[in-house]
Amino acid sequence: MRAARLSVVTAVAAVTALTAVTGCTEKSDAKDGDRIINVTATDSACKTSKKEISAGHVELSIENKGSKVTEVYVLFPDDRVVTERENIGPGTKQRVTAEVKAGTYQIACKPGMKGTGIRQDLKVTGGSVAQRDPKLDKAVADYREYAQEQADATIPLVETFAKAIKAGDLEAAKKAYAPSRLGWERTEPIAESFGDIDPLTDTRADGLEDGQKWTGWHRLEKSLWEDKKIGDEEKTLADQLVTDLKDWQNRVGKAEITPTSMANGAKELLDEVATGKVTGEEDRYSHTDLSDFKANVEGAQKAYELLKPVAQTNDKALTTELDKQFAALNTLLDKYRTDKASYDFVSYDKVTEAQRKELSDAVNALAEPLSKLAAAVVK
Structure with missing residues (x-):
């Protein structure tokens, strides 16, 4: 979001x-x-x-x-x-x-x-534009492949989520909610670049524009956790979510991707964490924020790792710092996993203010050097 x-x-x-x-x-x-x-x-x-x-x-x-x-x-x-x-x-x-x-x-x-x-x-x-370093062309090609893989993997997961809703199975739908979001959260800057898909799939109630109908994940999240009900409208919205995400899946290959958009997208993902996940605003009903948090960090790290061969040549001190801060943040996040082999995390409403502050500080420590990555790859 x-x-x-x-x-x-x-x-x-x-x-x-x-x-x-x-x-x-x-x-x-x-x-x-x-x-x-x-x-x-x-x-x-x-x-x-x-x-x-x-x-x-x-x-x-x-x-x-x-x-x-x-x-x-x-x-x-x-x-x-x-x-x-x-x-x-x-x-x-x-x-x-x-x-x-x-x-x-x-x-x-x-x-x-x-x-x-x-x-x-x-x-x-x-x-x-001027001819790029071939390493950057490879980074763009590999990132495009990664984004497509994430979109392709999302569809069966969101179909499982929708199937549970249409069956009226509240607990199965709750279980399928967070996994259905991982691929989207890893590559969200790509989805947002199209302009019209994100408002349909990932808008929260307080982000609605005047006259906008509320659809997508968070509308269904509210029904499942706060309203504790699945009605005909929710079943229709589940089908629409699948349709909208298939549209995203089909468009990923046409996205405009450059080395700088990859670097800026990595920074955007960290900003998403800082302004949505750390605050608990993103998944406010389900409290599955840490799953989204981890996916955002993974997406940012993937873009960075693909750009690193060039960034390291241009600014070794920067990549050394980024390696350090990514490792520190991932280590901290792993403390909140309830299952080390999956994306199950503690409910975010159980995370104390002091712990949220620790997470916020780790995000900010990474965001600062990450904001320099775009400039480093074009030196």
Whole structure:
């Protein structure tokens, strides 16, 4: 679930921790100031320093001068996501590196993290981006294969979940809920890049836009755990969830993937953990947050490991730190497993505030160096 689905009050609290570790990314890694687009976001405007740039790597230097938590996106004309940075707190700055080909795009700011955003056009000129290191081409190809494998593996699991709901078997449906989400959570940036699938499948009640019907996993989660009932509507919604996820499965192979989108996606997954799973907001009825948490970390680590051969050459100190922090976070998460051979974790409502703080600190310790990965792979 996109971290932007958080209520603004909760997000402001979560962003305080995030911005504490991302402030050090304000130093530009760009070698040429012409490759930087300054983005100034307020509650009512989205100002950009450039309307045109040549193809290649571009760095967005983002400052939120508004009073609301915001997001900034680079979008294709059909609203697919090139890159994004979520949960940018008031008065804070962040940087994000992206790769763009010739064409037309839009830069969008979303104050309050809802709606279609305030947009500025961006024209990218030039025939194509510079030739990549073959190792990065391999990383992209391998990640695309990984994303497809995760989508393919998800369908039978979500079909098991739907089958239990349609049979009216409350306990079987509860048991199937968390496993059905793992592949999605590992590769969520790919799903979110399409724009229209995530709202159908993974929106929470407080993330609904005006007039939006609530569908997907969390709508069913509420019925199973809080309402403790399965009716005709839930059975229909179970079928719809399968249909929507098969749409995702069929689209994964068409996703726009670049080395920088992989790196930024890894950081987004950590932000998802920090602003949803650690707070207990994500799976608020089932308290299966730690299963999603682990899947997010695994997805981020997969993207990192595929990019590591190049990142290690360009910035060995960074990869040494990332190895250390991934290991520390995984070790900490393993303390909460109830079955070492599976994805069964303790119910998150049993995790104390002190333990949540420990988890949050470990996530933040990883998120800080991970925010530098995109810049490291394009040096």
